Amino acid sequence: MTGPRIVIRLDENGRIYQPGDRLAGEYRMLAIDRDEIKALEISVLWFTEGKGDEDLAVHDFRRLSAEDGDWIDPRRPGRFSTTLPNSPLSYDGRIVKVRWCVRVRAFLKRGREVVGQRLFRLGDVPAAKAPPT
Amino acid sequence: MARTFRYFEKKRGHRRTGSKTLAIVGETVFFTFFLVGGVAGLFVLYFMLVVPQLQANTEFVAHRCLVLDKRIGEKEGDDGMLYRPEIQIEYSIQGERFVVWTYDIWIFDATGGYSAGREENQRILDRFEVGREYVCWYDPQDPSRVVLVRAYRWWLGLLFILPVSFILIGAGRLVYLLLLAGKSAERRSAFTQKAARLAPFEEKGSGAADFPAIPAGVNLTDSPGTALAFRLPAAATPSVALGTTLAAAVIWNGIVAWLLVVSVRGHMRGQPDWPLTVFSLIFAAVGLVLVAWAARHAMVATGxxxxxxxxxxxxxxxxxxxxxxxxxxxxxxxxxxxxxxxxxxxxxxxxxxxxxxxxxxxxxxxxxxxxxxxxxxxxxxxxxxxxxxxxxxxxxxxxxxxxxxxxxxxxxxxxxxxxxxxxxxxxxxxxxxxxxxx
CATH class of the missing domain: 2.60.40.640 (Immunoglobulin-like)
Structure with a gap:
């Protein structure tokens, strides 16, 4: 893939996080010129998947805006870190699923957006089994 | 991954979620109609109710007139007869003689100033004597518009509640949409959470704040038990369930009974309405199911x-x-x-x-x-x-x-x-x- 993209890496790659743990990592913007970026949003959030309409809530949100004088340099990796909350825990239910992720969204000129997302697990709740008959 | 506009977004099983962009456009159009409708209504009410009263009370010119005749004007309204006082007066402006039936400014309004209650209108009429002179006020732009009484009807201001509420709802939602326009889902969520934290009734340090997305469940833990610490509330008590199903059965079958009476009457007159008959029978079948359901609840509740x-x-x-x-x-x-x-x-x-x-x-x-x-x-x-x-x-x-x-x-x-x-x-x-x- 040669187009603009964002790659996110977690410091303790792949491990299951617990409430109160420190989540940290870095993001890199690839094939994006500095002049092109208007703003950058770094979020740690949970969202739902499954049968119901999607719900989303951010736990940690940071916005950098070139218009506000923030320095955004796509050549250098950016860092993020946050303390994870008590809930909701990641859940793989039958019709309700709760996912946690780090999402980095870059706003480019001409209304274009580039989004990078990295899922991680909070807690170790096992997947729901088939409903009882 | 550069994002482009899509009519549908994520696929969920056998269905797709709608486009958020389309939803925002639809919502904007809907609330713009609210706002425009409210503003239009406000203008119409202003020119129909406020302007005539202001003109009569501030711009009309005082003059003398002679009462020639009087009567109660009548008109058939949707809910019965409507009345208004009508007084025939004669007056001259710059040598030109006018003979006009009038009372107040509402007589020249589209509604004609009619109201229910003949007695009240008769009492108004009794205050004027035929053959006597009274003060009147005429419109200098159109001297045939003349009134014998000048007053403000302040209670008509209540009519403005409707367009003003349309404007507030429409404008409020449009401002909200404007604030969120072009913002990512994450930023909107952060914005909403910040607003919720600033809410005046938000309980600081509550369990809900420590455990996000877990219901507070206050009513689940506020009832002490007699044998153990907490008595658990039932999701629905048998009497509530019985009352709800009984009310549904009574209302539904009341409507069915009325439909059946109309249908049977048609048949007895020799003018059967078959679509209504079939419709009534389907409704009656559903009514029987409701009765059975209510009976089941009654058995459980009593037994x-x-x-x-x-x-x-x-x-x-x-x-x-x-x-x-x-x-x-x-x-x-x-x-x-x-x-x-x-x-x-x-x-x-x-x-x-x-x-x-x-x-x-x-x-x-x-x-x-x-x-x-x-x-x-x-x-x-x-x-x-x-x-x-x-x-x-x-x-x-x-x-x-x-x-x-x-x-x-x-x-x-x-x-x-x-x-x-x-x-x-x-x-x-x-x-x-x-x-x-x-």
Whole structure:
């Protein structure tokens, strides 16, 4: 893939996080010129998947805006870190699923957006089994 | 991954969620109509109600006139006859003679100033004597517009509530949409959460703040028990369920009875209305089902007494052990009586213009069971038992469209009677040390 993209890496790659743990990592913007970026949003959030309409809530949100004088340099990796909350825990239910992720969204000129997302697990709740008959 | 406009977004099973951009455009158009409608209504009311009164009270010129005749004007309205006082006056302006039927400015209004109540209008008429001179006020732009009374009808201001509320709703929502326009879902969520934290009634340091997306469940923990720490509230008491189904059956069958009477009358007159007859029979069939449903609830409510469930601690934690106390009264012999712990997922979604809800029970764990006994004899049945929460269980979860709920279910089977089931919601928090799975 040669187009603009964002790659996110977690410091303790792949491990299951617990409430109160420190989540940290870095993001890199690839094939994006500095002049092109208007703003950058770094979020740690949970969202739902499954049968119901999607719900989303951010736990940690940071916005950098070139218009506000923030320095955004796509050549250098950016860092993020946050303390994870008590809930909701990641859940793989039958019709309700709760996912946690780090999402980095870059706003480019001409209304274009580039989004990078990295899922991680909070807690170790096992997947729901088939409903009882 | 550069994003482009899509009519549909994520695919969810057999359906797709709609485009958020389209939804925002639709919402903007809808509330723009609200705003425009409100502004148009405000203008119409202003020119119909305010301007004529202002002109009559501030711009009309005082003059002398002679009362020639008087009468009560009548008009048939939707709810009966309407009346207004009509007084014929004669006056001259710069040598030109005018003879006009008038009273107040509303006589020249589109509604004609009619109102219900003949007596009130007669009393107004009685204040004027034929052949006497009175002060009148005429419109200098159109001297044929003349009034004998000048006053403001302040109560007409109530009519402005409607367009003003349309403007407030339309403008308020448009401002909200404008604030969120072009903002990412994450930024909108952060904005909404910040606003919620600033809410004046937000309880600082509450359990809800420590455990996001877990319902506060205040009503689940505010009732002390007699045998154990907490008495669990039932999701719906038998009397409420009976009252609801009975009310639905009475209202539905009342409508059905009226439809049947109209239909039968048509048949008796020899002018049968077959579509109405078929329609009424379908409605009657549904009515019978409702009656049967209400009868079933009545049987359960009268034959089975209240169920009490108490627990040693709340909220529950995964892997925790809890004492449970259950009590059941009633005059019928129970073939089977059991208590279960259940976990249910609940998803709400929009399908077209409908909002639908789907439930999925993902856990049903037996807690207590007893067969073949009389709950009411010699004393109300009561039993204690222990329940262990599953290790690494999902906690209670609640967001706008998705939920995970825990509950105890009491299920009874009675020979020859309908089975009954009562539900007692409980709250489950994550493990206290926050270390599921370690």
């Amino acid at each position: 089975v007494g209240p169920t009490l469930l108490e627990i040693s601690d709340q909220p529950l934690r995964p892997g925790g052990r809890y004492q449970l106390f259950v009590s059941q009264t009633g005059r019928l012999r129970l073939r089977c009586f059991e208590v279960l712990l259940a976990c249910e997922e609940e998803a709400t979604y929009r399908h077209g213009t409908d909002t639908r809800k789907e439930l999925c029970r993902v856990l049903e764990q037996p807690v207590f069971r007893r067969d073949d006994f009389d709950p009411g004899r010699p004393a109300p049945f009561a039993a204690s038992c222990e329940v262990q929460m599953p290790e690494r269980a999902m906690h209670s979860f609640q967001s706008a469209h998705n939920e995970v709920n825990w509950r105890f279910i009491v299920r009874g089977k009675i020979a020859g009677w309908p089975d009954y089931e009562r539900s007692f919601p409980v709250l489950v928090y994550p493990s206290e040390d926050g270390k599921e799975g370690r």
